[in-house]
Amino acid sequence: GPDIGSQKDRVVTEEEWLQKWEMGNIGFHKEQGHPLLQKYLDVLLNGRSGLRIFFPLCGKAVEMKWLADMGHSVVGVEVSEQALKEFFAEHSLPYCEEPVPEIAGAKKLQSTSGNISLYCCSIYDLSSSIVGKFDGVWDRGALVAVNPCDRQRYVSLMITLMEKNSSYLLVTVSYDPNKHKGPPFYVPESEIKSLFGNRCEIKCLQKVDDFSDRHRQWGLDYFLEVLYILKFVA
Numbered sequence: 001g002p003d004i005g006s007q008k009d010r011v012v013t014e015e016e017w018l019q020k021w022e023m024g025n026i027g028f029h030k031e032q033g034h035p036l037l038q039k040y041l042d043v044l045l046n047g048r049s050g051l052r053i054f055f056p057l058c059g060k061a062v063e064m065k066w067l068a069d070m071g072h073s074v075v076g077v078e079v080s081e082q083a084l085k086e087f088f089a090e091h092s093l094p095y096c097e098e099p100v101p102e103i104a105g106a107k108k109l110q111s112t113s114g115n116i117s118l119y120c121c122s123i124y125d126l127s128s129s130i131v132g133k134f135d136g137v138w139d140r141g142a143l144v145a146v147n148p149c150d151r152q153r154y155v156s157l158m159i160t161l162m163e164k165n166s167s168y169l170l171v172t173v174s175y176d177p178n179k180h181k182g183p184p185f186y187v188p189e190s191e192i193k194s195l196f197g198n199r200c201e202i203k204c205l206q207k208v209d210d211f212s213d214r215h216r217q218w219g220l221d222y223f224l225e226v227l228y229i230l231k232f233v234a
């Protein structure tokens, strides 16, 4: 496949992610939400209502509130409890906390209205017997944040969480991986195909120029977001 530079061996630990949240080092967070979810919402929903939608590595993504307000049921997973508490606080949503019996040390933070359930643990601790299966996924800042050595494990798990005929919107990033160590990590299209290809139809919906000062400071001279729709056909 294409050269992914030295990113192949890069590992970011959970502790480092927690530190990013503590330091407020969260340049990935989009306060206004992601324009590509707005634009391609219909593709994700495909005419269906009342879906169960999964947000892997959710941070405090505001799109969780959008989808819950539209009547869907949202499930997220995130290692940083701070991120999850900020999510509920910033949207003035009351919630309650409970342990997750199947996962030592994990907590579930659930909106009092019941339609947003956020698991505070590693995604690798989840399984369909704990969280059920999903009709849709919004994967932004998730596959691209997973350590490159864990991609196969991540995707295998995601596949076990998908219902038949579910849809999965995936946002990846494209830039010169020899110039920035990531995250986000560069995930080439050929890798998307080898990771998901035998389980779903893959369509690239759009490539967007997202280059900004932040990326210039990383030493890059281009930065694209690439959006795919994955359909889990039977």
Ligand code: SAH
Binding pocket: 014, 017, 018, 028, 029, 030, 056, 057, 058, 059, 060, 061, 077, 078, 079, 080, 083, 121, 122, 123, 124, 140, 141, 142, 145
């Ligand atoms: N999807 C969010 C956050 C992207 S940053 C957004 O678009 O804003 C990646 C997030 O994944 C961080 O908040 C980090 O704390 C979390 N994370 C990293 N490894 C994780 C893991 N193994 N399980 C769950 N969350 C993880």
